Structure formats: C-alpha cells, structure tokens
Amino acid sequence: MxxxxxxxxxxxxxxxxxxxxxxxxxxxxxxxxxxxxxxxxxxxxxxxxxxxxxxxxxxxxxxxxxxxxxxxxxxxxxxxxxxxxxxxxxxxxxxxxxxxxxxxxxxxxxxxxxxxxxxxxxxxxxxxxxxxxxxxxxxxxxxxxxxxxxxxxxxxxxxxxxxxxxSSPGGAAIAAELGLPLAIGHHIRPGNTIDALTRYRDEFRASRWREQPYVIVCVETLCAQTDEQARELARPSALAMAGALQGRGTEAELPTPKEAERQEIPSEVGDRLAALRETQAYGSPSTVRTRLTQLVERTGADELMLSTPVYDPAARLRSLELAATGARDE
Structure with missing residues (x-):
C-alpha cells in the first residue's frame, strides 16, 4: 500500500x-x-x-x-x-x-x-x-x-x-503545466478523478518543483470493527452531507450521534448519497483495505489522503489507525 x-x-x-x-x-x-x-x-x-x-x-x-x-x-x-x-x-x-x-x-x-x-x-x-x-x-x-x-x-x-x-481536468492541467505535485479531490468529485489524472500525467512538464508527476488521491475513509459499526459512526456525517445535497451548503449541521439516531436521510437525496459513499472507503478494516487497494489500482496514486468525517477525536483516530493497519497488512 x-x-x-x-x-x-x-x-x-x-x-x-x-x-x-x-x-x-x-x-x-x-x-x-x-x-x-x-x-x-x-x-x-x-x-x-x-x-x-x-x-x-x-x-x-x-x-x-x-x-x-x-x-x-x-x-x-x-x-x-x-x-x-x-x-x-x-x-x-x-x-x-x-x-x-x-x-x-x-x-x-x-x-x-x-x-x-x-x-x-x-x-x-x-x-x-x-x-x-x-x-x-x-x-x-x-x-x-x-x-x-x-x-x-x-x-x-x-x-x-x-x-x-x-477536482477537475482543468485544475489538473495547471498542475501539469507548472510541474507541480497534484492532490486530487476524489472525495469531492469522484467522477472526475480518472480524466483529471490522465490529463495531468499526459501533459506533465518537469520543473524545479518536481521532475516526475506525483499524485495524492483524497478519499473519505471511515473504518470500524464491522461494516455495521462503520455505518452507525457515519450517520451524523451522512445527515450533514444530505443537507448539502439538498442545497443547504454552509448551513448543513453535523448532529450529535444521539440526535442522528432520530433523524432520517431524506428520500430525495438517499440514492445520490449512497452512490457517493460507494466511491469512498467506509466499513470494516477488510472492507476499507479492499476499497483503498482498488482505488490505488484504478488511479495509480502515489499516496492516499484520508478524510474521516467523525467529530469524536478518539473515534476519528481509531478509524485512521484501523485503516492504516489494514492497509499495511495488505
């Protein structure tokens, strides 16, 4: 990995x-x-x-x-x-x-x-x-x-x-032209990732900053002992993302886990949210390991940057630890 x-x-x-x-x-x-x-x-x-x-x-x-x-x-x-x-x-x-x-x-x-x-x-x-x-x-x-x-x-x-x-081919082209390492926002616009990376590598020019292309792929990653525990841990952030998908953007709130239990994902954005989550890495260590490995294989990433949308710092750090341990075991 x-x-x-x-x-x-x-x-x-x-x-x-x-x-x-x-x-x-x-x-x-x-x-x-x-x-x-x-x-x-x-x-x-x-x-x-x-x-x-x-x-x-x-x-x-x-x-x-x-x-x-x-x-x-x-x-x-x-x-x-x-x-x-x-x-x-x-x-x-x-x-x-x-x-x-x-x-x-x-x-x-x-x-x-x-x-x-x-x-x-x-x-x-x-x-x-x-x-x-x-x-x-x-x-x-x-x-x-x-x-x-x-x-x-x-x-x-x-x-x-x-x-x-x-998070788009246009931005990747600027990085290629100027010879900069690129961090691609796969967690933002996963549908653009492959096209952006292809353009970056095809058009890359060596510079004082980098002689060869270098890519970080940023991916939302939430890891728990089981897939079900990961889904429970992700519920507050799922509700916040649902709010953003409904156009509430800056006003979307991150509820507490207790409050999140009482709320439902709005049906009008449920499918969009599920489709987005499928492009990221949520689940048990084995599930996350598989997702991250597949992402590296598809993108040729030199490095992965994990974004873990959990408020509790202990849970956030534990998620990162489980993800790292699973990835290194691979």
Whole structure:
C-alpha cells in the first residue's frame, strides 16, 4: 500500500465550541504522527456551520508545533481569496520555523465562489477567471522561488513544498503545466478523478518543483470493527452531507450521534448519497483495505489522503489507525 496522510476540516458538532473542535484536530495530529502517517493538511472553508478550519496558516502553525515528524500544510489555501505574496510570506515563515515539514497546497473551492464570502474577503463579488487563477498560481510560485518581486523573508533558505489541489481536468492541467505535485479531490468529485489524472500525467512538464508527476488521491475513509459499526459512526456525517445535497451548503449541521439516531436521510437525496459513499472507503478494516487497494489500482496514486468525517477525536483516530493497519497488512 502507498503512503497515507490525513485531511482535516476541524469538524464542529452541533452545540460544541470551536476550541473543542480545534483541540480534537490537535489530538488527531499527534496520534497520526505517532502512527507514522506522512502528512496532515487543513482545509480552508468560510461560513460553514460545521467546519472550523477557516485559517490554514494559523492552524498549520499550531499543528506543526504539536507534532514531531509529520509534514503539515494546507489542503488547501484558496488562492483567489488571498494576495499571493501574503501566502508566500506566511508559509515561508512557517517553513523557516519547521524546516523540511511544510506543504503549501493551493486551490479553488466553494468559498471562492460564494458571493458573501468572496465579497468579505476580496471586497468584490466578481468571480475570478481561469486565466486570473492561473496567473495567481504563477505569481505565488515566483515568490516562493525568490524571483522578481518583493523579498519574501530575509535570509530564508527553506521554502514550503507547493502543491496544486484540483477536482477537475482543468485544475489538473495547471498542475501539469507548472510541474507541480497534484492532490486530487476524489472525495469531492469522484467522477472526475480518472480524466483529471490522465490529463495531468499526459501533459506533465518537469520543473524545479518536481521532475516526475506525483499524485495524492483524497478519499473519505471511515473504518470500524464491522461494516455495521462503520455505518452507525457515519450517520451524523451522512445527515450533514444530505443537507448539502439538498442545497443547504454552509448551513448543513453535523448532529450529535444521539440526535442522528432520530433523524432520517431524506428520500430525495438517499440514492445520490449512497452512490457517493460507494466511491469512498467506509466499513470494516477488510472492507476499507479492499476499497483503498482498488482505488490505488484504478488511479495509480502515489499516496492516499484520508478524510474521516467523525467529530469524536478518539473515534476519528481509531478509524485512521484501523485503516492504516489494514492497509499495511495488505
């Protein structure tokens, strides 16, 4: 099995405090560091009721200080919302504090198109074009490389490793053109994964960042002792996803397990939710091992990044431990 990493959204269960959600991420990071995972990335979302990962540079800094060997980074910084120089300064500073351990994943996402978030972050609600996004990526890479432009950090001899995040062939093509390693959001748009990876590998150009293509595939993974226990553990996140599929997006809540027992998956999204879950890795260690192995075989992934949508940190870490043990036993 390929290397394993973790994607964290700092899930906030309904009725919980942000401090609890962020402490849970810290606990998980320490645990996967001890388990030998390769990296942990934190996402950037704005205005979501159940997502506490809103400031990747801040959270990544905290996690890097709380762990020893784990690579830490963003999965990712939503570049259209930030000046490229500011992003370069933040992550170059972080790389100087924790040499050899910092990743800078950049991408686009719902919080770059949501009108309220865009207006608050950029002062305009004009959508960013594909050309402008590519130009921002190029500018950021120039700052990281110390090319023309303002000095990023005096005396810096360490830079973060840049990654491009994508869930479509178009995003993968930018990564290929610029010679960047690619993290593909299979958990977001699984139907795009194969086409995006094919385009990335076919069009890849070697660069100062990578001589050969390198792919992380991100997959929702929830592992318990039995398939039935995994389904029970997944019920709160299934209800949250059902809310998102119904168009409630940022307002979809993550109910407590007790509250989730009383709620039903809406029939109008049940089939869509089930179809999405079939593309991910939910179940017992043997089931998850099979799903992850099949995913690696289909995609040629160099690494898998596991997103585990469970609030309880002990359950989240146990799920990751079971998944890793099963994968390594293979």
């Amino acid at each position: 390929v290397g394993l990493s973790v994607l964290e959204l700092a899930t906030v269960e309904e009725g919980r405090r942000a401090s609890e959600a962020l402490e849970a991420v810290t606990s998980v990071a320490r645990g996967v560091d001890e388990l030998g995972f390769q990296r942990i990335w934190v996402a950037e979302h704005h205005g979501y009721r159940s997502v506490g990962s809103v400031a990747p540079p801040v959270l990544a800094t905290h996690l890097a200080g709380a762990t020893a060997a784990l690579r830490v980074g963003s999965g990712g910084v939503l570049l259209p919302n930030h000046p490229p120089l500011a992003v370069a300064e933040q992550f170059t500073t972080l790389a100087a504090l924790h040499p050899g351990r910092i990743d800078l994943g950049i991408g686009r996402g719902p919080s770059t198109t949501d009108a309220r978030a865009v207006r608050a972050l950029r002062g305009t609600d004009e959508p960013i074009t594909d050309a402008a996004y590519r130009a921002a990526v190029v500018e950021l890479l120039g700052h990281l490389a110390g090319e023309d432009g303002p000095r990023v950090l005096p005396g810096a001899d360490e830079s973060p490793e840049p990654w491009l995040l994508a």
